Amino acid sequence: MRLESMTPMERTLAALSHKEPDRIPLFLLLTMHGAKELGLTIKDYFSESRHVVEGQIRLLEKYGHDCIYAFFYAPLEVEAWGAEVIYADDGPPNSGAPVVRKYGDIKSLNVPDVKHTPCLCKALDAIRMLKAKVGDTTPIIGVAMSPFSLPVMQMGFEPYLRLIYEESELFRRLTDVNIRFCVDWSNAQLKAGATAICYFDPVSSATIIPRELYLKTGFEIAGRTLSQIKGPTATHMASGRSLPILDDIVKTGTAAVAASRLEDLAAVKERCRNKISVLGNLNGVEMVRWTPSETEQAVKECIAKAGAGGGFILSDNHGEIPFQVTDDTLFAIGGAVRKWGVYPLDWIPADE
């Protein structure tokens, strides 16, 4: 096995430039595992910036992967709008009662001030401290929910779907305030030291809405939002399908897209080749029960399908590795990348 010659940042930037780095970059998108490292409950872990900083640094050193994941938990943003967060001992926090309880509430929504909202300041502090520790050696990934997907937590999935179809004026109003928030929040993270923003937009996925509706909603919103974010973005459908709208996603100005486990990674890579990079698509749910050999096989399969030519970062398909995934499996993923992900990938048959 050859020695690695690049820093995680150099490796990642090379891949995003559609070149082959020394090996495939590995993004272990770990959030709650930091709590295990520190011996804290998930709630206690996320209660202070310094916990997350320490957790992320320990995970980086332990697994030798290629990013810092500055993501706290999905409901962080609706917490900023006044929603309750429900913590669990064995999984990610959930959003509680919605802040938009009836459609009329949308008219009086005010965009939270990112610089003066405690939960957001906590996350920004963590990014600043992480940046001070890793400098430019390792990419720090910030996270923002898309203005089109955030309402699922702001008001609940069912009322939101009906809003999209039946209340166009209120939908536009909600979109406008959410775009302002998403831009402010993303740019604050970049200013604090994040290298890029992962733009989570599961509602835009072909799993959730048809392409015709996407073009009128999530696509248009992504275009308006990403153009105002002062740094690179990666669009993540959180396990949702992207193939039917990949050409549209490319036009939104994003630098990368995450592939779902529900679709063929090779097909996604082919459509994105030399346009945008691809992240994915290890099955995070199955990962909980993988044996070492199954882990190696899964990594090898992803690399074979999408590794050639750069433009590929190996990660899970959901954007958050489940708390139940063991250290052994995470070590095995890293080991398999170092075994099979070193360029040139001359072990892959030419017809793959």
Next chain:
Amino acid sequence: MPGVESSIDQFESALLNVDRQAAKDILDEAVRIDPQEKIIERLIVRALDNIGKKWETGETALSQVYMSGVICEELIADFTETQSDSHLQSAPQIAIATFRDHHSLGKRIVLSVLVANGLKTMDYGQGVEAETLVRKVQADGIKILLISTLMLPSALHVPDVRRRLEQLGLDVKIIVGGAPFRFDEALWRRVGADAMGRTSSDAVEIVRQMLEDIK
């Protein structure tokens, strides 16, 4: 039988386009042509079944599945005002819950299709914990329990439901569904469920088979 059969594609198309009026017009016309036809089973259920199956193959989106269910619920409510509700079985032996999670879209879709198929089902809501769920099942004499989950940790708590049911000596069939089970085909067995449904159509078929077995 030309009347209803020829309307299914049009009805399905109206639902996918979330066109309530067109769907209602097609339904009304089908009833006018043949008032004796079992319109709910022949038109509504089949269209919902097609739409649900197409979601599994990526041909339709969840928003269309959901809105189709909403429209059909409204149409059935209007239709049954003037008809008997004999399409519903009398004694509910079936219940559904969103287990521990708080997003209930999947449960809502399955519930819509079960009811459209005449399978009266109790709705235990969302965010339901194992203890509450089992207490309700016992109180209501439920024989088939559908458990919907969104998050993996919730799915991994299904064995707790099974254990509590067994402790009380309750013979209840558990059907699970939701994202974790779609991403790991082996998970439903690992958590001690009796079956897993990938779509609402699956749920109907499994429930019907279980009801036959229970007889």
